[in-house]
Amino acid sequence: SNELSQPPSVSVSPGQTATITCSGDKLGDKYVCWYQQKPGQTPRLVIHQDSRRPSGIPERFSGSSSGNTATLTIGGTQAMDEADYYCQAWDVRTATFVFGTGTKVTVL
């Protein structure tokens, strides 16, 4: 299967840690990126190559990947982090991308 599964929603209290998972077949063999999309806005890359942060992305965003699951962690979550988050995998063998189903993060 070429699908990437994410939990539809994650709720977190301000200052706490939000964890978003992304699961897919042989995901560990692929590079994973994460995007943040706020309402009415264009997606923004927050993690690439499983765990690297682009310039300008706060240190509270971190990523990891192992086996069939990749994880985006937001430490010390702030109200401004409330958004939809999408994982994306790049298959080097086929040079194709696939997005995850998306997770809505709510900061309560």
Place this chain on the structure above:
Amino acid sequence: QLQLQESGPGLVRPSETLSLACSVSGGSISSSRSYSWGWIRQPPGRGLEWIGSISHEGSTSYNPSLKSRVSVSVDTSKNQFSLELTFVTAADASLYYCVRHPTTGGYGMDVWGRGIAVTVSS
């Protein structure tokens, strides 16, 4: 700073061909040897779907679910790249984004256009 801007019709009739262009400013497609150019779409209220990409050398890759209907091309003389999607249906109504991404490795899509909304209706 590199910027992308989508253009094209906002309304397409069922069974016809959707044609969109993405103009690149603040940089040159022809000099961006390490980058590819692609298209993403997002139906209203739903998730992101990669459509296809084209590399600097002209190699294309497409979403297997759309491959039979999609074509991505580059026009370096106009500094733009294009998307064609044939035989559209209501399911193709979406916000269409053009993007840039490094060709090799999972570096992600670092530059996005603002998107263009496409409706499919007779």
